[in-house]
Amino acid sequence: MLGLNFRDRSLFFIVIALTVLAPFILNPFPSESSLAQFNAGYPDLMQRFVIFGIFAIGFNILFGLTGYLSFGHAAFLGVGSYAAVWVFKLFTYNVLPAIILAVAVAGLFSLLIGYVSLRRSGIYFSILTLAFAQMSFALAYSVLSNPKFNLTNGETGLQVYADDPQWLHRDSLPDLPHLFGLSMRSNYQLDIGAWTFNFNVGYYLCVVIMLIVFYIAIRLFRSPFGMMLRAIKSNQQRLNYTGLNSRPYTLAAFVISGMYAGLAGGLMAAMDPLAGAERMQWTASGEVVLMVILGGAGTLIGPILGAGFIKYFENIFSKINDQILHQWFAFLPDGLEDFLVFIIHPFIGKGWHLTLGILFMLVVIFLPGGLVEGGQRLGKLFGRRKKTEDAAKDAANTPAE
Amino acid sequence: MGILEVKGVNKRFGGLQALGDVNLSVKENTVHAIIGPNGAGKSTLLNCLVGKLIPDTGSVMFDGQSVLGCKPHQINQMGISRVFQTPEIFSDLTVLENIMIPCFAKRDGSFRLHAFESFAQEKDILEKAEAILEDVNMADKRHMHSASMSRGDKRRLEMAMCLVQEPRLLLLDEPTAGMARADTNNTIDLLKQINDQRDITMCIIEHDMHVVFSLADRITVLAQGRPLVEDAPENIKGNPKVQEAYLGEVAA
Numbered sequence: 001m002l003g004l005n006f007r008d009r010s011l012f013f014i015v016i017a018l019t020v021l022a023p024f025i026l027n028p029f030p031s032e033s034s035l036a037q038f039n040a041g042y043p044d045l046m047q048r049f050v051i052f053g054i055f056a057i058g059f060n061i062l063f064g065l066t067g068y069l070s071f072g073h074a075a076f077l078g079v080g081s082y083a084a085v086w087v088f089k090l091f092t093y094n095v096l097p098a099i100i101l102a103v104a105v106a107g108l109f110s111l112l113i114g115y116v117s118l119r120r121s122g123i124y125f126s127i128l129t130l131a132f133a134q135m136s137f138a139l140a141y142s143v144l145s146n147p148k149f150n151l152t153n154g155e156t157g158l159q160v161y162a163d164d165p166q167w168l169h170r171d172s173l174p175d176l177p178h179l180f181g182l183s184m185r186s187n188y189q190l191d192i193g194a195w196t197f198n199f200n201v202g203y204y205l206c207v208v209i210m211l212i213v214f215y216i217a218i219r220l221f222r223s224p225f226g227m228m229l230r231a232i233k234s235n236q237q238r239l240n241y242t243g244l245n246s247r248p249y250t251l252a253a254f255v256i257s258g259m260y261a262g263l264a265g266g267l268m269a270a271m272d273p274l275a276g277a278e279r280m281q282w283t284a285s286g287e288v289v290l291m292v293i294l295g296g297a298g299t300l301i302g303p304i305l306g307a308g309f310i311k312y313f314e315n316i317f318s319k320i321n322d323q324i325l326h327q328w329f330a331f332l333p334d335g336l337e338d339f340l341v342f343i344i345h346p347f348i349g350k351g352w353h354l355t356l357g358i359l360f361m362l363v364v365i366f367l368p369g370g371l372v373e374g375g376q377r378l379g380k381l382f383g384r385r386k387k388t389e390d391a392a393k394d395a396a397n398t399p400a401e
Numbered sequence: 402m403g404i405l406e407v408k409g410v411n412k413r414f415g416g417l418q419a420l421g422d423v424n425l426s427v428k429e430n431t432v433h434a435i436i437g438p439n440g441a442g443k444s445t446l447l448n449c450l451v452g453k454l455i456p457d458t459g460s461v462m463f464d465g466q467s468v469l470g471c472k473p474h475q476i477n478q479m480g481i482s483r484v485f486q487t488p489e490i491f492s493d494l495t496v497l498e499n500i501m502i503p504c505f506a507k508r509d510g511s512f513r514l515h516a517f518e519s520f521a522q523e524k525d526i527l528e529k530a531e532a533i534l535e536d537v538n539m540a541d542k543r544h545m546h547s548a549s550m551s552r553g554d555k556r557r558l559e560m561a562m563c564l565v566q567e568p569r570l571l572l573l574d575e576p577t578a579g580m581a582r583a584d585t586n587n588t589i590d591l592l593k594q595i596n597d598q599r600d601i602t603m604c605i606i607e608h609d610m611h612v613v614f615s616l617a618d619r620i621t622v623l624a625q626g627r628p629l630v631e632d633a634p635e636n637i638k639g640n641p642k643v644q645e646a647y648l649g650e651v652a653a
């Protein structure tokens with residue numbers, strides 16, 4: 001079914017279940033409880049999980065399969081956002097054409113950058129992509145934003161103004177991004193006892209799109225093309241001496257991953273109609289690298305896990321402050337309480353990057369295969385335990401002869 | 402005119418003359434052995450044939466076409482496959498995948514975007530790959546990770562990867578090095594069988610004289626980058642120049 005084998009199909013269905021039920025899964029704590037700050041079931045955070053999931057899935061097609069490490073993919077995401085906002089400004093708030101154009105523009109842009117960068121491999125390739133991305137950032141931040149020709153609106157960021165033409169806009173349609181009239185912001189709030197759950201149109205649009213592109217990624221991983229990409233990572237020389245030209249293969253992977261990034265950028269603009277140059281900065285490019293490595297490069301589910309993990313920690317840890325810590329440790333003697341808060345302070349709030357850095361180091365050192373490897377090890381551990389139990393049972397059942 | 406014509410090839414590495422005025426003519430459907438002591442320039446010569454190195458001077462013609470300046474994948478698509486001295490395989494892939502890649506290269510050319518096809522649709526490729534695995538006695542290892550195999554198995558795998566492409570010219574750089582005696586004999590049988598059944602010309606570098614004399618129709622002896630003699634096997638054994646340069650060294 002779906003052209004997937006049993007394992008991939010199961011994985012796909014698990015991802016469907018997790019994303020569709022995310023409003024419940026991410027809000028396990030009653031909304032008034034002190035643990036409510038660990039809830040992540042807010043529309044805008046859930047949207048970000050899924051959008052960065054798409055970004056990471058695409059990045060993994062390039063990095064996970066071919067091993068080419070791009071440090072410039074945020075440029076494609078940024079270009080996608082700008083393209084989408086321009087559609088909003090000129091034509092309509094309907095997100096469909098905006099998203100399609102975002103993907104197309106990012107695809108063209110990545111074809112250009114990939115064509116040049118892929119002339120080299122290894123560290124030189126990474127540096128070239130980084131240089132291109134920083135150039136794009138500079139263009140967006142200042143060069144392409146002057147009174148005569150204002151493509152990006154510089155520091156302020158590109159947004160939709162009341163005097164923008166919006167030629168296809170009609171008064172009956174919402175004055176915000178929508179899908180054929182259904183506003184991305186419309187939200188249904190479900191209260192069950194002390195719990196609150198949010199069901200948001202924008203989130204579910206992102207989910208549907210992510211599931212489609214995740215399915216495409218699975219098919220691609222399992223296709224002959226995916227095998228060729230893995231062969232490039234494994235031994236590019238052999239591939240060339242086997243009669244295959246590795247350049248178009250890597251370029252195709254580069255453009256596909258660039259289109260995924262553009263899609264993520266377009267969706268970002270669809271959820272919140274503005275685009276800023278900071279989306280293209282090298283830190284944003286680095287973040288997707290972290291996501292994929294943390295989750296497990298070259299695995300199917302890894303990038304989604306990594307994206308969710310990083311975005312969750314970014315939001316939750318950065319929200320914790322000293323006051324909250326004092327509440328938690330209130331049961332301890334005063335001196336000890338202050339001491340603990342003092343120790344933990346650098347790792348929370350603005351210091352969450354420090355926490356992330358430490359987590360990242362631990363994962364890379366102890367779980368080179370990322371969170372997926374962690375999961376597999378746990379699985380094996382339980383598997384073995386079960387096996388030994390079974391063996392013990394068998395031994396007990398076999399009568400001595 | 403041979404299928405492969407090497408004329409006046411020179412290659413220097415800094416001060417070292419690795420190849421000096423090498424001429425070589427390999428006739429179609431023959432097995433041509435190149436022998437010579439370590440460092441004679443044998444591998445360097447093969448590197449010049451497959452596009453890994455470009456000779457400083459001279460010409461290399463395959464089937465009337467110059468290969469100089471062609472990219473490795475273009476040369477392979479012309480019909481030249483090579484087995485390397487140290488096994489070059491896709492070690493992160495399974496044995497079957499290793500074999501399927503050259504099958505795709507043979508059928509689809511140097512690039513095809515088959516991103517949404519599945520292997521289930523590629524019956525012909527799978528059958529071809531399975532058949533060659535039977536031929537080299539590796540069918541039971543088809544789902545093995547190729548990195549975890551013995552050196553001898555890696556070699557046989559690499560040879561199978563080249564054979565499955567049915568090249569017109571097969572270049573073998575010490576194909577039996579690191580193999581047990583039994584495996585060596587199997588390899589000889591396999592190469593003989595292939596030479597009989599298909600129109601494959603082979604150019605083989607080998608230190609094992611048993612392999613050379615069981616397979617070769619012609620032998621070229623290379624010493625210090627220069628071709629010493631080229632002759633039929635029975636004449637090579639008795640040639641005093643060769644004994645001095647090569648066989649003498651082995652006998653000593």
Ligand SMILES: Nc1ncnc2c1ncn2[C@@H]1O[C@H](COP(=O)(O)OP(=O)(O)OP(=O)(O)O)[C@@H](O)[C@H]1O
Nearest residue numbers: 414417419437438439440441442443444445446486
């Ligand atoms: N890329 C290179 N750069 C510099 N020197 C090289 C290079 N390749 C080979 N050489 C030198 O050229 C000479 C010939 O090397 P080559 O590998 O062709 O020998 P060979 O006949 O294959 O020997 P063996 O039987 O040990 O494989 C050697 O002295 C080697 O050190």
Ligand SMILES: [Mg+2]
Nearest residue numbers: 443444445486
């Ligand atoms: Mg050699």
